[in-house]
Amino acid sequence: MFAFTMVVLVLLFILWKLLLVVPMRDVHVIERLGKFRAVLPPGFHILIPFFDRVAYRHDTREEVLDVPPQSCISKDNIQIEVDGLVYIKVIDGHKASYGIEDYRLASINLAQTTMRSEIGKLTLSQTFSERERLNESIVREIDIASDPWGIKVLRYEIKNITPSRHVIHTLEKQMEAERSKRAEITTARAEKEAMINLSEGERQYAINLSEGEKQKRINEAQGTAREISIIADAKAKGMQMVSEAIAKPGGDAAVKMQLQEEFIDQIGGVLENSKVSVVPTELANIQGMFEGINQVGESIKGGKS
Incomplete structure:
Protein backbone atom coordinates (compact mmCIF):
# COMPACT_ATOMS: atom_id res chain seq x y z
CA MET A 1 0.00 0.00 0.00
CA THR A 60 3.06 41.26 -20.82
CA ARG A 61 0.67 43.90 -19.54
CA GLU A 62 1.64 47.58 -19.36
CA GLU A 63 3.51 48.39 -16.17
CA VAL A 64 3.89 51.73 -14.44
CA LEU A 65 7.11 52.43 -12.54
CA ASP A 66 7.47 55.26 -10.07
CA VAL A 67 10.62 57.32 -10.69
CA PRO A 68 11.82 58.68 -7.33
CA PRO A 69 12.41 62.44 -6.90
CA GLN A 70 15.88 63.61 -7.88
CA SER A 71 17.74 66.88 -7.95
CA CYS A 72 18.33 68.47 -11.37
CA ILE A 73 20.03 71.66 -12.57
CA SER A 74 18.26 73.67 -15.25
CA LYS A 75 19.92 75.59 -18.06
CA ASP A 76 19.79 78.82 -16.01
CA ASN A 77 21.56 77.09 -13.07
CA ILE A 78 18.50 76.68 -10.86
CA GLN A 79 18.23 73.56 -8.71
CA ILE A 80 14.89 71.78 -8.94
CA GLU A 81 13.55 68.44 -7.74
CA VAL A 82 11.70 66.31 -10.31
CA ASP A 83 9.85 63.01 -10.10
CA GLY A 84 7.73 61.12 -12.59
CA LEU A 85 6.15 57.93 -13.89
CA VAL A 86 7.40 55.69 -16.68
CA TYR A 87 5.13 53.22 -18.48
CA ILE A 88 6.75 50.12 -20.02
CA LYS A 89 5.69 46.85 -21.60
CA VAL A 90 7.57 43.58 -22.22
CA ILE A 91 7.77 42.91 -25.95
CA ASP A 92 10.44 40.19 -26.19
CA GLY A 93 10.61 37.68 -23.33
CA HIS A 94 14.00 36.34 -24.45
CA LYS A 95 15.69 39.80 -24.36
CA ALA A 96 13.91 40.72 -21.13
CA SER A 97 15.32 37.55 -19.53
CA TYR A 98 18.87 37.52 -20.89
CA GLY A 99 19.44 41.07 -22.15
CA ILE A 100 19.54 42.68 -18.71
CA GLU A 101 19.40 41.56 -15.11
CA ASP A 102 16.45 43.74 -13.97
CA TYR A 103 14.74 45.75 -16.69
CA ARG A 104 12.47 47.54 -14.17
CA LEU A 105 15.37 48.94 -12.16
CA ALA A 106 17.26 49.72 -15.36
CA SER A 107 14.24 51.60 -16.77
CA ILE A 108 13.94 53.71 -13.60
CA ASN A 109 17.65 54.58 -13.56
CA LEU A 110 17.64 55.35 -17.29
CA ALA A 111 14.59 57.58 -16.85
CA GLN A 112 16.36 59.52 -14.09
CA THR A 113 19.56 60.08 -16.05
CA THR A 114 17.66 61.00 -19.22
CA MET A 115 15.44 63.38 -17.27
CA ARG A 116 18.46 65.15 -15.76
CA SER A 117 20.01 65.47 -19.20
CA GLU A 118 16.84 66.87 -20.81
CA ILE A 119 16.09 69.32 -17.99
CA GLY A 120 19.65 70.63 -18.25
CA LYS A 121 18.76 71.79 -21.77
CA LEU A 122 15.80 73.91 -20.60
CA THR A 123 15.37 76.95 -18.38
CA LEU A 124 13.16 76.85 -15.31
CA SER A 125 10.24 78.54 -17.06
CA GLN A 126 10.53 76.14 -20.00
CA THR A 127 10.35 73.10 -17.72
CA PHE A 128 6.91 74.30 -16.58
CA SER A 129 5.60 75.42 -19.98
CA GLU A 130 7.06 72.63 -22.13
CA ARG A 131 6.26 69.52 -20.12
CA GLU A 132 4.78 67.71 -23.09
CA ARG A 133 7.87 68.23 -25.22
CA LEU A 134 10.07 67.22 -22.29
CA ASN A 135 8.08 64.00 -21.81
CA GLU A 136 8.37 63.15 -25.51
CA SER A 137 12.13 63.71 -25.45
CA ILE A 138 12.58 61.45 -22.43
CA VAL A 139 10.43 58.69 -23.96
CA ARG A 140 12.39 58.85 -27.22
CA GLU A 141 15.77 58.61 -25.50
CA ILE A 142 14.69 55.79 -23.12
CA ASP A 143 13.07 53.81 -25.91
CA ILE A 144 16.26 53.85 -27.99
CA ALA A 145 18.43 52.76 -25.05
CA SER A 146 16.00 50.05 -23.86
CA ASP A 147 15.55 48.31 -27.21
CA PRO A 148 18.13 45.55 -26.35
CA TRP A 149 16.19 44.81 -23.16
CA GLY A 150 13.11 43.55 -24.96
CA ILE A 151 10.82 46.22 -23.51
CA LYS A 152 8.90 49.14 -25.01
CA VAL A 153 8.70 52.50 -23.22
CA LEU A 154 5.18 53.73 -23.92
CA ARG A 155 5.23 57.12 -22.22
CA TYR A 156 6.75 59.19 -19.47
CA GLU A 157 4.92 61.68 -17.27
CA ILE A 158 6.49 64.28 -14.97
CA LYS A 159 4.55 64.41 -11.73
CA ASN A 160 6.14 67.29 -9.85
CA ILE A 161 8.71 69.99 -10.53
CA THR A 162 9.69 71.56 -7.22
CA PRO A 163 12.25 74.37 -7.07
CA SER A 164 14.09 75.16 -3.85
CA ARG A 165 12.50 77.40 -1.22
CA HIS A 166 14.77 80.29 -2.11
CA VAL A 167 13.79 79.99 -5.77
CA ILE A 168 10.12 79.76 -4.85
CA HIS A 169 10.43 82.91 -2.73
CA THR A 170 12.18 84.70 -5.60
CA LEU A 171 9.54 83.54 -8.08
CA GLU A 172 6.78 84.74 -5.77
CA LYS A 173 8.40 88.19 -5.62
CA GLN A 174 8.80 88.18 -9.38
CA MET A 175 5.17 87.21 -9.89
CA GLU A 176 4.03 89.88 -7.43
CA ALA A 177 6.11 92.49 -9.27
CA GLU A 178 4.69 91.28 -12.57
CA ARG A 179 1.14 91.52 -11.23
CA SER A 180 1.82 95.05 -9.95
CA LYS A 181 3.26 95.96 -13.32
CA ARG A 182 0.22 94.61 -15.14
CA ALA A 183 -2.07 96.44 -12.70
CA GLU A 184 -0.25 99.74 -13.31
CA ILE A 185 -0.36 99.18 -17.06
CA THR A 186 -4.06 98.41 -16.90
CA THR A 187 -4.71 101.50 -14.76
CA ALA A 188 -2.68 103.69 -17.12
CA ARG A 189 -4.56 102.33 -20.11
CA ALA A 190 -7.88 102.94 -18.36
CA GLU A 191 -6.91 106.53 -17.52
CA LYS A 192 -5.71 107.06 -21.08
CA GLU A 193 -8.97 105.75 -22.50
CA ALA A 194 -10.93 107.87 -20.03
CA MET A 195 -9.01 111.01 -21.07
CA ILE A 196 -9.50 110.14 -24.72
CA ASN A 197 -13.23 109.62 -24.20
CA LEU A 198 -13.48 112.87 -22.23
CA SER A 199 -11.60 114.84 -24.88
CA GLU A 200 -13.73 113.24 -27.58
CA GLY A 201 -16.83 114.21 -25.65
CA GLU A 202 -15.64 117.80 -25.22
CA ARG A 203 -14.70 117.94 -28.90
CA GLN A 204 -18.06 116.61 -29.95
CA TYR A 205 -19.76 119.05 -27.55
CA ALA A 206 -17.83 121.98 -29.06
CA ILE A 207 -18.68 120.76 -32.56
CA ASN A 208 -22.34 120.51 -31.65
CA LEU A 209 -22.29 124.02 -30.14
CA SER A 210 -20.56 125.47 -33.18
CA GLU A 211 -22.95 123.65 -35.49
CA GLY A 212 -25.87 124.96 -33.45
CA GLU A 213 -24.48 128.51 -33.47
CA LYS A 214 -23.82 128.25 -37.19
CA GLN A 215 -27.35 127.04 -37.86
CA LYS A 216 -28.71 129.79 -35.61
CA ARG A 217 -26.84 132.46 -37.52
CA ILE A 218 -27.94 130.96 -40.81
CA ASN A 219 -31.53 130.97 -39.62
CA GLU A 220 -31.24 134.57 -38.33
CA ALA A 221 -29.62 135.68 -41.57
CA GLN A 222 -32.31 133.96 -43.59
CA GLY A 223 -34.97 135.55 -41.39
CA THR A 224 -33.40 139.01 -41.72
CA ALA A 225 -33.06 138.57 -45.45
CA ARG A 226 -36.67 137.48 -45.63
CA GLU A 227 -37.75 140.48 -43.53
CA ILE A 228 -35.75 142.90 -45.68
CA SER A 229 -37.18 141.31 -48.79
CA ILE A 230 -40.74 141.66 -47.46
CA ILE A 231 -40.17 145.28 -46.36
CA ALA A 232 -38.54 146.12 -49.66
CA ASP A 233 -41.43 144.53 -51.53
CA ALA A 234 -43.89 146.47 -49.37
CA LYS A 235 -42.05 149.76 -49.93
CA ALA A 236 -41.81 149.07 -53.62
CA LYS A 237 -45.52 148.39 -53.77
CA GLY A 238 -46.20 151.51 -51.69
CA MET A 239 -44.02 153.66 -53.89
CA GLN A 240 -45.69 152.19 -56.95
CA MET A 241 -49.10 153.02 -55.51
CA VAL A 242 -47.91 156.55 -54.62
CA SER A 243 -46.50 157.04 -58.09
CA GLU A 244 -49.74 155.80 -59.58
CA ALA A 245 -51.72 158.16 -57.32
CA ILE A 246 -49.46 161.11 -58.24
CA ALA A 247 -49.96 160.34 -61.90
CA LYS A 248 -53.70 160.81 -61.48
CA PRO A 249 -55.29 164.36 -61.74
CA GLY A 250 -54.75 166.39 -58.53
CA GLY A 251 -52.16 163.97 -57.26
CA ASP A 252 -49.30 166.43 -57.45
CA ALA A 253 -51.19 168.98 -55.32
CA ALA A 254 -52.09 166.34 -52.77
CA VAL A 255 -48.44 165.30 -52.42
CA LYS A 256 -47.36 168.91 -51.94
CA MET A 257 -50.09 169.41 -49.35
CA GLN A 258 -48.99 166.28 -47.53
CA LEU A 259 -45.38 167.42 -47.52
CA GLN A 260 -46.37 170.83 -46.14
CA GLU A 261 -48.38 169.23 -43.33
CA GLU A 262 -45.46 166.98 -42.35
CA PHE A 263 -43.09 169.96 -42.46
CA ILE A 264 -45.33 171.99 -40.21
CA ASP A 265 -45.63 169.08 -37.76
CA GLN A 266 -41.87 168.63 -37.62
CA ILE A 267 -41.23 172.33 -37.08
CA GLY A 268 -43.84 172.40 -34.31
CA GLY A 269 -42.14 169.57 -32.52
CA VAL A 270 -38.77 171.27 -32.76
CA LEU A 271 -40.14 174.57 -31.37
CA GLU A 272 -41.82 172.84 -28.44
CA ASN A 273 -38.70 170.98 -27.36
CA SER A 274 -36.12 173.72 -27.94
CA LYS A 275 -35.31 176.65 -25.61
CA VAL A 276 -34.34 178.98 -28.45
CA SER A 277 -36.96 180.18 -30.89
CA VAL A 278 -35.93 179.73 -34.48
CA VAL A 279 -38.15 181.15 -37.23
CA PRO A 280 -37.24 180.11 -40.73
CA THR A 281 -37.81 182.46 -43.65
CA GLU A 282 -40.39 180.17 -45.10
CA LEU A 283 -42.32 180.35 -41.83
CA ALA A 284 -42.35 184.16 -42.08
CA ASN A 285 -43.92 183.91 -45.51
CA ILE A 286 -46.48 181.51 -44.15
CA GLN A 287 -47.18 183.89 -41.26
CA GLY A 288 -47.69 186.78 -43.76
CA MET A 289 -50.13 184.62 -45.64
CA PHE A 290 -52.07 183.95 -42.44
CA GLU A 291 -52.10 187.72 -41.60
CA GLY A 292 -53.44 188.52 -45.05
CA ILE A 293 -56.17 185.98 -44.59
CA ASN A 294 -57.07 187.60 -41.22
CA GLN A 295 -57.25 191.06 -42.82
CA VAL A 296 -59.54 189.78 -45.55
CA GLY A 297 -61.76 188.27 -42.94
CA GLU A 298 -61.98 191.43 -40.88
CA SER A 299 -62.83 193.48 -43.98
CA ILE A 300 -65.60 191.09 -44.83
CA LYS A 301 -67.00 191.37 -41.31
CA GLY A 302 -66.90 195.23 -41.45
CA GLY A 303 -68.83 195.33 -44.71
CA LYS A 304 -71.56 193.21 -43.31
CA SER A 305 -71.91 195.48 -40.29
Whole structure:
Protein backbone atom coordinates (compact mmCIF):
# COMPACT_ATOMS: atom_id res chain seq x y z
CA MET A 1 0.00 0.00 0.00
CA PHE A 2 2.80 2.37 0.83
CA ALA A 3 4.58 1.53 -2.41
CA PHE A 4 1.40 2.17 -4.39
CA THR A 5 1.01 5.54 -2.75
CA MET A 6 4.58 6.46 -3.53
CA VAL A 7 4.11 5.44 -7.16
CA VAL A 8 0.99 7.57 -7.43
CA LEU A 9 2.79 10.55 -5.92
CA VAL A 10 5.72 10.11 -8.30
CA LEU A 11 3.34 9.91 -11.25
CA LEU A 12 1.53 13.06 -10.09
CA PHE A 13 4.83 14.87 -9.68
CA ILE A 14 5.94 13.82 -13.16
CA LEU A 15 2.57 14.86 -14.56
CA TRP A 16 2.86 18.24 -12.84
CA LYS A 17 6.29 18.70 -14.38
CA LEU A 18 5.04 17.48 -17.74
CA LEU A 19 2.04 19.74 -18.16
CA LEU A 20 2.28 23.58 -18.20
CA VAL A 21 -0.52 26.14 -18.50
CA VAL A 22 0.64 29.71 -19.27
CA PRO A 23 -1.87 32.40 -18.23
CA MET A 24 -3.17 34.87 -20.75
CA ARG A 25 -1.22 37.84 -19.39
CA ASP A 26 2.16 36.03 -19.14
CA VAL A 27 4.92 34.51 -21.24
CA HIS A 28 7.24 31.82 -19.86
CA VAL A 29 10.89 31.35 -20.81
CA ILE A 30 11.81 27.64 -20.91
CA GLU A 31 15.33 26.32 -20.43
CA ARG A 32 16.41 22.75 -21.22
CA LEU A 33 19.35 21.55 -19.21
CA GLY A 34 20.24 25.20 -18.44
CA LYS A 35 20.04 26.35 -22.05
CA PHE A 36 17.33 28.55 -23.55
CA ARG A 37 14.81 26.49 -25.49
CA ALA A 38 11.72 28.63 -26.17
CA VAL A 39 9.39 31.39 -25.04
CA LEU A 40 5.98 29.84 -24.45
CA PRO A 41 2.95 32.03 -25.17
CA PRO A 42 -0.30 31.74 -23.18
CA GLY A 43 -1.92 28.31 -23.43
CA PHE A 44 -1.33 24.61 -22.69
CA HIS A 45 2.16 23.15 -23.19
CA ILE A 46 3.93 19.82 -22.52
CA LEU A 47 7.44 19.78 -21.04
CA ILE A 48 10.02 17.05 -20.60
CA PRO A 49 10.24 16.42 -16.87
CA PHE A 50 13.60 17.00 -15.23
CA PHE A 51 14.96 18.42 -18.52
CA ASP A 52 12.75 21.45 -19.13
CA ARG A 53 12.05 24.09 -16.54
CA VAL A 54 10.43 27.55 -16.42
CA ALA A 55 13.37 29.92 -15.96
CA TYR A 56 11.52 33.30 -16.21
CA ARG A 57 7.96 34.52 -16.09
CA HIS A 58 7.13 37.92 -17.60
CA ASP A 59 3.93 39.94 -17.37
CA THR A 60 3.06 41.26 -20.82
CA ARG A 61 0.67 43.90 -19.54
CA GLU A 62 1.64 47.58 -19.36
CA GLU A 63 3.51 48.39 -16.17
CA VAL A 64 3.89 51.73 -14.44
CA LEU A 65 7.11 52.43 -12.54
CA ASP A 66 7.47 55.26 -10.07
CA VAL A 67 10.62 57.32 -10.69
CA PRO A 68 11.82 58.68 -7.33
CA PRO A 69 12.41 62.44 -6.90
CA GLN A 70 15.88 63.61 -7.88
CA SER A 71 17.74 66.88 -7.95
CA CYS A 72 18.33 68.47 -11.37
CA ILE A 73 20.03 71.66 -12.57
CA SER A 74 18.26 73.67 -15.25
CA LYS A 75 19.92 75.59 -18.06
CA ASP A 76 19.79 78.82 -16.01
CA ASN A 77 21.56 77.09 -13.07
CA ILE A 78 18.50 76.68 -10.86
CA GLN A 79 18.23 73.56 -8.71
CA ILE A 80 14.89 71.78 -8.94
CA GLU A 81 13.55 68.44 -7.74
CA VAL A 82 11.70 66.31 -10.31
CA ASP A 83 9.85 63.01 -10.10
CA GLY A 84 7.73 61.12 -12.59
CA LEU A 85 6.15 57.93 -13.89
CA VAL A 86 7.40 55.69 -16.68
CA TYR A 87 5.13 53.22 -18.48
CA ILE A 88 6.75 50.12 -20.02
CA LYS A 89 5.69 46.85 -21.60
CA VAL A 90 7.57 43.58 -22.22
CA ILE A 91 7.77 42.91 -25.95
CA ASP A 92 10.44 40.19 -26.19
CA GLY A 93 10.61 37.68 -23.33
CA HIS A 94 14.00 36.34 -24.45
CA LYS A 95 15.69 39.80 -24.36
CA ALA A 96 13.91 40.72 -21.13
CA SER A 97 15.32 37.55 -19.53
CA TYR A 98 18.87 37.52 -20.89
CA GLY A 99 19.44 41.07 -22.15
CA ILE A 100 19.54 42.68 -18.71
CA GLU A 101 19.40 41.56 -15.11
CA ASP A 102 16.45 43.74 -13.97
CA TYR A 103 14.74 45.75 -16.69
CA ARG A 104 12.47 47.54 -14.17
CA LEU A 105 15.37 48.94 -12.16
CA ALA A 106 17.26 49.72 -15.36
CA SER A 107 14.24 51.60 -16.77
CA ILE A 108 13.94 53.71 -13.60
CA ASN A 109 17.65 54.58 -13.56
CA LEU A 110 17.64 55.35 -17.29
CA ALA A 111 14.59 57.58 -16.85
CA GLN A 112 16.36 59.52 -14.09
CA THR A 113 19.56 60.08 -16.05
CA THR A 114 17.66 61.00 -19.22
CA MET A 115 15.44 63.38 -17.27
CA ARG A 116 18.46 65.15 -15.76
CA SER A 117 20.01 65.47 -19.20
CA GLU A 118 16.84 66.87 -20.81
CA ILE A 119 16.09 69.32 -17.99
CA GLY A 120 19.65 70.63 -18.25
CA LYS A 121 18.76 71.79 -21.77
CA LEU A 122 15.80 73.91 -20.60
CA THR A 123 15.37 76.95 -18.38
CA LEU A 124 13.16 76.85 -15.31
CA SER A 125 10.24 78.54 -17.06
CA GLN A 126 10.53 76.14 -20.00
CA THR A 127 10.35 73.10 -17.72
CA PHE A 128 6.91 74.30 -16.58
CA SER A 129 5.60 75.42 -19.98
CA GLU A 130 7.06 72.63 -22.13
CA ARG A 131 6.26 69.52 -20.12
CA GLU A 132 4.78 67.71 -23.09
CA ARG A 133 7.87 68.23 -25.22
CA LEU A 134 10.07 67.22 -22.29
CA ASN A 135 8.08 64.00 -21.81
CA GLU A 136 8.37 63.15 -25.51
CA SER A 137 12.13 63.71 -25.45
CA ILE A 138 12.58 61.45 -22.43
CA VAL A 139 10.43 58.69 -23.96
CA ARG A 140 12.39 58.85 -27.22
CA GLU A 141 15.77 58.61 -25.50
CA ILE A 142 14.69 55.79 -23.12
CA ASP A 143 13.07 53.81 -25.91
CA ILE A 144 16.26 53.85 -27.99
CA ALA A 145 18.43 52.76 -25.05
CA SER A 146 16.00 50.05 -23.86
CA ASP A 147 15.55 48.31 -27.21
CA PRO A 148 18.13 45.55 -26.35
CA TRP A 149 16.19 44.81 -23.16
CA GLY A 150 13.11 43.55 -24.96
CA ILE A 151 10.82 46.22 -23.51
CA LYS A 152 8.90 49.14 -25.01
CA VAL A 153 8.70 52.50 -23.22
CA LEU A 154 5.18 53.73 -23.92
CA ARG A 155 5.23 57.12 -22.22
CA TYR A 156 6.75 59.19 -19.47
CA GLU A 157 4.92 61.68 -17.27
CA ILE A 158 6.49 64.28 -14.97
CA LYS A 159 4.55 64.41 -11.73
CA ASN A 160 6.14 67.29 -9.85
CA ILE A 161 8.71 69.99 -10.53
CA THR A 162 9.69 71.56 -7.22
CA PRO A 163 12.25 74.37 -7.07
CA SER A 164 14.09 75.16 -3.85
CA ARG A 165 12.50 77.40 -1.22
CA HIS A 166 14.77 80.29 -2.11
CA VAL A 167 13.79 79.99 -5.77
CA ILE A 168 10.12 79.76 -4.85
CA HIS A 169 10.43 82.91 -2.73
CA THR A 170 12.18 84.70 -5.60
CA LEU A 171 9.54 83.54 -8.08
CA GLU A 172 6.78 84.74 -5.77
CA LYS A 173 8.40 88.19 -5.62
CA GLN A 174 8.80 88.18 -9.38
CA MET A 175 5.17 87.21 -9.89
CA GLU A 176 4.03 89.88 -7.43
CA ALA A 177 6.11 92.49 -9.27
CA GLU A 178 4.69 91.28 -12.57
CA ARG A 179 1.14 91.52 -11.23
CA SER A 180 1.82 95.05 -9.95
CA LYS A 181 3.26 95.96 -13.32
CA ARG A 182 0.22 94.61 -15.14
CA ALA A 183 -2.07 96.44 -12.70
CA GLU A 184 -0.25 99.74 -13.31
CA ILE A 185 -0.36 99.18 -17.06
CA THR A 186 -4.06 98.41 -16.90
CA THR A 187 -4.71 101.50 -14.76
CA ALA A 188 -2.68 103.69 -17.12
CA ARG A 189 -4.56 102.33 -20.11
CA ALA A 190 -7.88 102.94 -18.36
CA GLU A 191 -6.91 106.53 -17.52
CA LYS A 192 -5.71 107.06 -21.08
CA GLU A 193 -8.97 105.75 -22.50
CA ALA A 194 -10.93 107.87 -20.03
CA MET A 195 -9.01 111.01 -21.07
CA ILE A 196 -9.50 110.14 -24.72
CA ASN A 197 -13.23 109.62 -24.20
CA LEU A 198 -13.48 112.87 -22.23
CA SER A 199 -11.60 114.84 -24.88
CA GLU A 200 -13.73 113.24 -27.58
CA GLY A 201 -16.83 114.21 -25.65
CA GLU A 202 -15.64 117.80 -25.22
CA ARG A 203 -14.70 117.94 -28.90
CA GLN A 204 -18.06 116.61 -29.95
CA TYR A 205 -19.76 119.05 -27.55
CA ALA A 206 -17.83 121.98 -29.06
CA ILE A 207 -18.68 120.76 -32.56
CA ASN A 208 -22.34 120.51 -31.65
CA LEU A 209 -22.29 124.02 -30.14
CA SER A 210 -20.56 125.47 -33.18
CA GLU A 211 -22.95 123.65 -35.49
CA GLY A 212 -25.87 124.96 -33.45
CA GLU A 213 -24.48 128.51 -33.47
CA LYS A 214 -23.82 128.25 -37.19
CA GLN A 215 -27.35 127.04 -37.86
CA LYS A 216 -28.71 129.79 -35.61
CA ARG A 217 -26.84 132.46 -37.52
CA ILE A 218 -27.94 130.96 -40.81
CA ASN A 219 -31.53 130.97 -39.62
CA GLU A 220 -31.24 134.57 -38.33
CA ALA A 221 -29.62 135.68 -41.57
CA GLN A 222 -32.31 133.96 -43.59
CA GLY A 223 -34.97 135.55 -41.39
CA THR A 224 -33.40 139.01 -41.72
CA ALA A 225 -33.06 138.57 -45.45
CA ARG A 226 -36.67 137.48 -45.63
CA GLU A 227 -37.75 140.48 -43.53
CA ILE A 228 -35.75 142.90 -45.68
CA SER A 229 -37.18 141.31 -48.79
CA ILE A 230 -40.74 141.66 -47.46
CA ILE A 231 -40.17 145.28 -46.36
CA ALA A 232 -38.54 146.12 -49.66
CA ASP A 233 -41.43 144.53 -51.53
CA ALA A 234 -43.89 146.47 -49.37
CA LYS A 235 -42.05 149.76 -49.93
CA ALA A 236 -41.81 149.07 -53.62
CA LYS A 237 -45.52 148.39 -53.77
CA GLY A 238 -46.20 151.51 -51.69
CA MET A 239 -44.02 153.66 -53.89
CA GLN A 240 -45.69 152.19 -56.95
CA MET A 241 -49.10 153.02 -55.51
CA VAL A 242 -47.91 156.55 -54.62
CA SER A 243 -46.50 157.04 -58.09
CA GLU A 244 -49.74 155.80 -59.58
CA ALA A 245 -51.72 158.16 -57.32
CA ILE A 246 -49.46 161.11 -58.24
CA ALA A 247 -49.96 160.34 -61.90
CA LYS A 248 -53.70 160.81 -61.48
CA PRO A 249 -55.29 164.36 -61.74
CA GLY A 250 -54.75 166.39 -58.53
CA GLY A 251 -52.16 163.97 -57.26
CA ASP A 252 -49.30 166.43 -57.45
CA ALA A 253 -51.19 168.98 -55.32
CA ALA A 254 -52.09 166.34 -52.77
CA VAL A 255 -48.44 165.30 -52.42
CA LYS A 256 -47.36 168.91 -51.94
CA MET A 257 -50.09 169.41 -49.35
CA GLN A 258 -48.99 166.28 -47.53
CA LEU A 259 -45.38 167.42 -47.52
CA GLN A 260 -46.37 170.83 -46.14
CA GLU A 261 -48.38 169.23 -43.33
CA GLU A 262 -45.46 166.98 -42.35
CA PHE A 263 -43.09 169.96 -42.46
CA ILE A 264 -45.33 171.99 -40.21
CA ASP A 265 -45.63 169.08 -37.76
CA GLN A 266 -41.87 168.63 -37.62
CA ILE A 267 -41.23 172.33 -37.08
CA GLY A 268 -43.84 172.40 -34.31
CA GLY A 269 -42.14 169.57 -32.52
CA VAL A 270 -38.77 171.27 -32.76
CA LEU A 271 -40.14 174.57 -31.37
CA GLU A 272 -41.82 172.84 -28.44
CA ASN A 273 -38.70 170.98 -27.36
CA SER A 274 -36.12 173.72 -27.94
CA LYS A 275 -35.31 176.65 -25.61
CA VAL A 276 -34.34 178.98 -28.45
CA SER A 277 -36.96 180.18 -30.89
CA VAL A 278 -35.93 179.73 -34.48
CA VAL A 279 -38.15 181.15 -37.23
CA PRO A 280 -37.24 180.11 -40.73
CA THR A 281 -37.81 182.46 -43.65
CA GLU A 282 -40.39 180.17 -45.10
CA LEU A 283 -42.32 180.35 -41.83
CA ALA A 284 -42.35 184.16 -42.08
CA ASN A 285 -43.92 183.91 -45.51
CA ILE A 286 -46.48 181.51 -44.15
CA GLN A 287 -47.18 183.89 -41.26
CA GLY A 288 -47.69 186.78 -43.76
CA MET A 289 -50.13 184.62 -45.64
CA PHE A 290 -52.07 183.95 -42.44
CA GLU A 291 -52.10 187.72 -41.60
CA GLY A 292 -53.44 188.52 -45.05
CA ILE A 293 -56.17 185.98 -44.59
CA ASN A 294 -57.07 187.60 -41.22
CA GLN A 295 -57.25 191.06 -42.82
CA VAL A 296 -59.54 189.78 -45.55
CA GLY A 297 -61.76 188.27 -42.94
CA GLU A 298 -61.98 191.43 -40.88
CA SER A 299 -62.83 193.48 -43.98
CA ILE A 300 -65.60 191.09 -44.83
CA LYS A 301 -67.00 191.37 -41.31
CA GLY A 302 -66.90 195.23 -41.45
CA GLY A 303 -68.83 195.33 -44.71
CA LYS A 304 -71.56 193.21 -43.31
CA SER A 305 -71.91 195.48 -40.29
